[in-house]
Amino acid sequence: MWNTSVPLASIVLWPITHFLGILASYNTLVIISLPLSAISMYFVLRMFSFGIVASFAGGLLFGFNPYMIAQSLGHTQLTSPAFLIPNLFWILWDLFGGQRRSSKFNGLLLGAVVVMMLLLGEEVMTTAALISMFGIIITFIMNKGIHAVKVGYIVRSLLYSFGMIVIFSGVPLFTQFFGPSIPHGQLQPPNVYVTDLYNFITPGPLQQLSNSGTNAISNRFTGNESEWNSYVSLPLILIFLSSIFCLKKSILLKFSFWMTFIVAVLSMGPFLHIDGTITNIPLPWILFGALPLLNDILPDRLSIYMFFFIAIIFAGFIKQIGNFTKVSQVLSITSILSTFIFLMPLINFPVTTVLLPPFFTNEIKRIIPHNSTVMVLPFSTGAHASAMYWQQASGFWFKMPEGYAISPNGFGPSDNALLDVLNSNSNSNTALKITPNIREESLGYLDRFGIKYIVLARHLSNSQYQEKVISSILNANPIQTSGVDLWIISAKKNIGYYIGGQYWASESEYNWMGKNATIQAFGKAVTVRIAGFWRPLNIPVKVVIKEDNNIMRVFQISTSTNVSFTVASGKIVTISADSTFIPNNYIHNGDDRKLSVLLSVSH
Structure with missing residues (x-):
């Protein structure tokens, strides 16, 4: 579950995998995820009484936006559950708003969508829960509270959904948090995969309108091209700002306007990035990025929700065109067509050929x-x-x-x-x-x-x-x-040693370890030296050496310390440090590893 597994998609696509192979199955999932998301958005917009043309345009924008295009390079766990986002919104909108359907129906439907999200892409499920929380807060603010009768309905619905989630997700979630091979610490750097301010107006390398000039700007962003996915384009920004005049006529558009703004800001990460420069200006994500589970979310991936709410506004804008003056209608249609031109993906989309020896x-x-x-x-x-x-x-x-x-x-x-x-x-x-x-x-x-x-x-x-x-x-x-x-390789026992755990090997004599490292000797004993030079501020670190879970030695390592001990052949020794430091906090070199002491191993 910590990995990029898509068990639900794997089950659904099993016939293709079995008869045509895994590449055919993977390509199918990549290809169908985009139109499926567009179709889902279309039907949800239709249920919100948008016309056929407006719903089609909104669906097209959501299904083929720069986020979906960029993540299609290899992140099926992000694109395959995207079709569920409009459905989740439709359910929550009725649950906390109209309450036209029974609490049991809404609750079970909500539970089913959450379970499907979990089994297609857990990160999307987690971010959907976070954005839903903001949506509920905005709904309460817009409605100036909530009637007591509605609270009972909401509680009943959530209980139904919780029951379904426990039944169908309990085992995988229990395995994830209490099973074997659980990862520890933060899995991703916190201030790298974020939306640069210039990304909103700069086409990425996967847009047809990109050129050497725009690519030069994009290449200065942190992250990589699959995460430079927040390009909105100037025409769509103009449409978004013009929708301000329609807000009073529609609660849905007003809600979507504020949610777009909130999500865009959150996607920018803990600190503002401008043209590849990381500033010291803090942003709201700094409050959420430090929380458990949320600290592994890549903020730029929240952009899918930004495009979802923009798609609603885009459809609402098209719906209102009939009420504009003729001049405004011409300008509006020009902006709509320009939006699709500006957002058009590469015609020659990157394709990788995998050879099979x-x-x-x-x-x-x-x-x-x-x-x-x-x-x-x-x-x-x-x-x-x-x-x-x-x-x-x-x-x-x-x-x-x-x-x-x-x-x-x-x-x-x-x-x-x-x-x-x-x-x-x-x-x-x-x-x-x-x-x-x-x-x-x-x-x-x-x-x-x-x-x-x-x-x-x-x-x-x-x-x-x-x-x-x-x-x-x-x-x-x-x-x-x-x-x-x-x-x-000969069956004869090798003479060597193995270093595992949080250890960064190189051709240097001394190499950094993190919180823990494991050393195993084969054939003959090895000598391990521990040093603290290059540690910042001469702050000592306590290092505990264990063999067979028994403490052998305890060292206090500072910048002037250099100690050694022996690992006998066939023995496994663990080295644990009580504290680590991040080099980037001291010398600002972009190195976000958590380091403790230096190791040197030799016969």
């Missing part, structure tokens, strides 16, 4: 025993998901110590020297340098996870470099077969 469908079952642990290169992280596809293509014949997933150590596997050297200098012609420490830590990593085979896809641009790295570490050349390089 024949080894994973033909040779693998002949060479590698079932359920063996295999390291597949390129190593599967957020940037490279090919290995996960190849594993699925093999029928999950083998296990991997990798994958794009959130674990107790954060995103993906914990950092180590092998991954660091594989990812460094990959496009460089400089001589390969594998130090004894790198080799020993790499061998320890392979031994720790029981890796008996390494497979490298030869069609990749940096495959020659990675082949040299693995061959140098193993002192063995690969077997070339069916589009891959294959190393079969």
Whole structure:
């Protein structure tokens, strides 16, 4: 549940996955999410008595807005539940307003929508709850309170919905918060994935009207192009401001106007960003970003709700055109058409081709025993998901110590020297340098996870470099077969060590650890040195060393401290620090890691 799983979509699309493959299923989900959201918005607007043309335009705007386009690059957990947002609003509007349907019907319907959101994209469910809270507050303010009779209706409805949520969501939620492999700490940096003030008027690289000038501005924003998703455009901003004159005629438009403003401000994160510059001007999100669960929300992703409420205003604006003067009608129609032109996505939308080496469908079952642990290169992280596809293509014949997933150590596997050297200098012609420490830590990593085979896809641009790295570490050349390089690791015990937990490996002698780290020695004992130089303000940190859950040593580490201890072969030692610091708070280098002390490990 902490990950980007979409279990409900996986069940619905199972026939496509089974008969056509996982890529066909994924592409189907990406493609249908946008029109499905547009259709959902259309019908909800129709239920609010908007005309066919106004509802169609509002649906088109919501389903194909810059948020949906940008997140379609790879975040199906954000786009697939978007069609439920209009339905959630329709239910809550009646629940806290008209109350035309029975409390039981509204309650069960609300529970069903929340459960579906949870099983399609938990982050969307969480943000929907947050925005709904603001909507309820605005509703109370606009209605100057609420009648006592309505309170009873609301309570009954919420009890029905709560019962449904517990029945259908209790097990996954219990597993998430009390099950194994629970991550700790903040999963995302708090002030990176936010809406830059210029983003509202600057087309992103996925808009057809973008050019080298606008891309130069976008590239200064923090985050990445899939999160630069709040482009509203000048014509739509003008329509939004013009709707002020229609507010008195419609409670719905008045409500949507204020909600648009609130969500836009929240999406800007804890501090104002202007043209890529992070200012010290605090914004309201600073109050919410520090709360549990909410601190893992990326503020810029609230933009989907901004576009939802703008779509309502857009439809209301079109509905009112008949009441305008002829000159105003011409200007209004021009603004509407300009909006769609300005928001038009790229005609040549980015497409990724994933190659499948024949080894994973033909040779693998002949060479590698079932359920063996295999390291597949390129190593599967957020940037490279090919290995996960190849594993699925093999029928999950083998296990991997990798994958794009959130674990107790954060995103993906914990950092180590092998991954660091594989990812460094990959496009460089400089001589390969594998130090004894790198080799020993790499061998320890392979031994720790029981890796008996390494497979490298030869069609990749940096495959020659990675082949040299693995061959140098193993002192063995690969077997070339069916589009891959294959190393079969000897059953002989490796002499090395493994460092896990919150540890950032590099080619330096000393490397930073976070709150906790684990060291395991293989073959022979290792010496661990702990130092505190480069710590800020000479503030000491208490470090506890445990072996088999028994305390071995306790150190007070300051900037002048350098201590050492030994880890015997076959033993596992944990190192825990009682406090950490964030480098960016002291030297403003953008480094938001939580660090404690420096480690050096050697035989």
